[in-house]
Amino acid sequence: GENxxxxxxxxxxxxGDSAVIKCTYSDSASNYFPWxxxxxxxxxxxxxxxxxxxxxxxxxxxxxxxxxxAKHFSLHITETQPEDSAVYFxxxxxxxxxxxxxxxxxxxxxxxxxxxxx
Amino acid sequence: xxxxxxxxxxxxxxxxxxxxxxxxxxxxxxxxYWYRQDPGxxxxxxxxSVGAGITDKGEVPNGYNVSRSTTEDFPxxxxxxxxxxxxxxxxxxxxxxxxxxxxxxPGTRLLVL
Numbered sequence: 001g002e003n004x005x006x007x008x009x010x011x012x013x014x015x016g017d018s019a020v021i022k023c024t025y026s027d028s029a030s031n032y033f034p035w036x037x038x039x040x041x042x043x044x045x046x047x048x049x050x051x052x053x054x055x056x057x058x059x060x061x062x063x064x065x066x067x068x069x070a071k072h073f074s075l076h077i078t079e080t081q082p083e084d085s086a087v088y089f090x091x092x093x094x095x096x097x098x099x100x101x102x103x104x105x106x107x108x109x110x111x112x113x114x115x116x117x118x
Numbered sequence: 119x120x121x122x123x124x125x126x127x128x129x130x131x132x133x134x135x136x137x138x139x140x141x142x143x144x145x146x147x148x149x150x151y152w153y154r155q156d157p158g159x160x161x162x163x164x165x166x167s168v169g170a171g172i173t174d175k176g177e178v179p180n181g182y183n184v185s186r187s188t189t190e191d192f193p194x195x196x197x198x199x200x201x202x203x204x205x206x207x208x209x210x211x212x213x214x215x216x217x218x219x220x221x222x223x224p225g226t227r228l229l230v231l
Contacts, residue, residue, distance in 0.1 A: 104218045
């Protein structure tokens with residue numbers, strides 16, 4: 001089955017700096033890669049996702065890049081703010097026609113605790 | 119829409135007791151999932167359902183059971199609770215195709231002593 005590795009496990013930055021979190025996956029058939037943000041005491045919430053037919057996607061201060069050949073993808077947060085402090089999870093899945101009977105099941109990385117210091 | 123709701127928020131069980139974690143979604147999603155999250159770890163899939171009456175095992179199904187009698191509800195049953203089942207449990211739902219975003223509930227924290 002799919003295996004997703006996420007690094008680093010903790011990341012501490014100063015407000016205004018950039019933060020980068022990296023994930024690698026094992027199943028070359030995976031084609032959907034979401035990133036979730038989990039605030040203390042809450043469920044994960046999708047912040048951005050990317051599909052395998054796209055190399056990069058941006059949404060304001062957040063961007064995700066995908067390298068299919070190397071089977072890794074990264075989350076980039078620019079101009080970090082204290083409210084960005086949370087646990088971030090990457091995940092991989094096979095969806096759509098290429099996914100067959102995967103039914104959108106997500107395999108998660110271990111999570112990164114991001115702390116942004118004012 | 120309330121989205122995905124879970125009850126209870128927190129529960130303490132004694133070893134060997136049973137309980138049902140409730141999950142309800144009001145988005146008319148076909149797909150529903152149960153995950154567990156252990157400290158310092160990512161979420162692991164316990165069971166999932168692609169529609170009413172259809173369920174299947176995920177990565178860590180042992181010690182759990184599920185049912186899906188309606189589109190809205192997807193309860194998770196723990197029989198004979200064990201300390202290894204101490205965790206935070208999340209329910210999620212999504213559309214089947216084209217809109218794969220999984221929407222998560224707030225979680226149920228379970229402590230088995």
